[in-house]
Amino acid sequence: MAGSPEAAGAAPVRVGRAVWLSAATMSSRVLGLVRDQLFAILIGANRFSDAFVVAFRIPNLLRDLFAEGALSSAFVPAFADAHRNRGRDAAYRLANTVVALVLLVVGSITLLGVAFAGPLVALMAPGYTADQAALAAHLTRIMMPFLLLVSLSAVAMGMLNAQGRFTAPAVAPALFNVGSIAVGMGLWLAGLPPERAVVGWSIGTLLGGALQLAAQLPSVRAVGYRARPALAAGALADPGVRRIFRLMGAAVVGLSATQVNILVNTIFASHEEGANTWLQMAFRLMQLPLGVFGVAIATVAGAGVAQRAAARDMDAVQDTLGSALRLVAFLNVPSAVGLAVLARPIISVIYEHGRFGAADTDATAAALVCYAAGLYAYSAVKVLAPAFYALDRARVPVVGSVLGMTSNVVLNLALYPVLGYRGVALGTSLAALANFAVLLFSWRRRHGRLGGEGLARQLGKVLLASAALAAVAWAAERGLATLLRDHRGVPAQLALAFGPIAAGGLAYLAAARALRIAELDELLAGLRRRRARRA
Structure with a gap:
């Protein structure tokens, strides 16, 4: 190119x-509205829905911070520069290094989120009752792997967008909604009460994250990328990797302000059912x-x-x-x-x-x-x-x-x-x-x-x-x-x-x-x- x-x-x-x-x-946003509509029908607006909102917000905040926020902002220009000025092979080596780092770093964060779900919920929703906080912590443990799935999806999206391939990244979120809707329809047909439906809905959310990643893999393969994640000797000294670290450092600081906003909003809102x-x-x-x-x-x-x-x-x-x-x-x-x-x-x-x-x-x-x-x-x-x-x-x-x-x-x-x-x-x-x-x-x-x-x-x-x-x-x-x-x-x-x-x-x-x-x-x-x- x-x-x-x-x-x-x-x-x-x-x-x-x-x-x-x-x-x-x-198409994705319309499916998202259908998903939210089904959520409202199944669960309503109450302590169970509030528990889900906070539980999903924990991996979602981290996704916005590390995956679709800082990583995307840093990776797209670095990948585009490498692709243009150093060739496709250098750009894909950069991508494989980033994938390896995502598996290592975001995978560790995911495990920490599972281990410390209770304290995280207590921090974000101090107004919740003990039972509501316990439910939110349980749902958080179910959905934490969503963070790793969408982080890998963000790398795929960045590679495709940087090469002018926009369709698959735009359609991929629709499959996230499709997975949630499919599970939600099953919950509706089963006639589950809201306290049980919200657990099933969390499982559907995780399934949707897996589908969002899978939807982009054929397009990534079609542009010539082959996933070989590895931290080779000297990989961290690559100019593209250094640029990503530099931009991500600033982006994390900048985006953390947005996440603090959401955290503050959640804390205030937790005091009203x-x-x-x-x-x-x-x-x-x-x-x-x-x-x-x-x-x-x-x-x-x-x-x-x-x-x-x-x-x-x-x-x-x-x-x-x-x-x-x-x-x-x-x-x-x-x-x-x-x-x-x-x-x-x-x-x-x-x-x-x-x-x-x-x-x-x-x-x-x-x-x-x-x-x-x-x-x-x-x-x-x-x-x-x-x-x-x-x-x-x-x-x-x-x-x-x-x-x-x-x-x-x-x-x-x-x-x-x-x-x-x-x-x-x-x-x-x-x-x-x-x-x-x-x-x-x-x-x-x-x-x-x-x-x-x-x-x-x-x-x-x-x-x-x-x-x-x-x-x-x-x-x-x-x-x-x-x-x-x-x-x-x-x-x-x-x-x-x-x-x-x-x-x-x-x-x-x-x-x-x-x-x-x-x-x-x-x-x-x-x-x-x-x-x-x-x-």
Whole structure:
């Protein structure tokens, strides 16, 4: 791939590729909603669901810290640089060294997690009763190997993304959901009570992690990689390995701030029964546009930035980042507005079944409104932070994360006594905004304006179009609520959720066309190009 036009060209984000990746990610996110819906039906929002949330959060926090966080941020640019400048064989030797280190280090952490599950739960959920804490510790021991599975999956994903292979990594999380859903259906058919269903659900989670890794192995083999993990003599002195260690050290410090945020949020929420579940369900919904649009764009942009940084082409890096941030605003700002305006009907149609009641819907909707405020900032951080790592300026995202962590702790202390669990969600969103502000200010101070139309001007247009979406969606929801006030059941829920979504979406597109937002034309052109290639 060295010297290829794509690797060295100055083109911004390839919208058609981002659209395809978004579509692949969408399948996973939809399956994730089905999984969460099944969880709500089986278990509800109570002490059993809260125990699962904390138990899964322990390996998941470590996954975000070591696997899909620090390791991915460090491995992708190092692998891309080795592949471009030292050849494929050197890149794959680097990958095998990393796999060996993952097996050694993450495997040890997994064993420690199993051994010290009880103290970990006590640290994260001091508000739990003794029985609830014991259940959470038991579930933690079941799910700790999930950490090792997804760490290996992250290495495979990094190799594929760095070589422009995005489909398998995007589809792999769907199989995680498939495994959980398959087990969940069996639990539902068995009619188990929630205290037993939650144990089976934890086993299904572990199965899903294994499927997520297995889904990428054929693609990894197809690009020529052969797994031979070993720490050969002098392997740790390899320049790629040293670069990964250097970037990971900074990334762990930076990402640990995010994990501290989650830890603090969990501690506060553990004092309200159901609160950890409400926050988890709301955050999952917020992650739908974050994953479908934000992460997809960040993945394509991140690979492009890594390649262009390796080619020392800063103009292309600037163009790529500018294009990515404008595309994130075009897609995720209206998504945030739509989630805030239609939080209750959306949550009702997805979760309000089985053991998940109307009061749980109201509580989750309140959390979703607060989380939606930070959606754009979350997505923008995922685009900007990897660019600093690709340019060996890891200190900046570390500072941003630490500031975000500090803001989150202070905001929780200030808001929780007033707003309860809602203050936890709002503090998280405001902390993400602080993190994004640090990254954007630092980038502009060192590198000047990002390529293309100014972000502020484009964001202003997007906000105007999103205001049209909010007005139309709210009016449609109020009208349908009046029209269907005597109707109950799933058909009425579907109409109340998807009717306003469709009306608001059409209003947004019409406003975007009237305001001449360029990203609309880019998206339509990307779709046409992909359709033409398939024809």
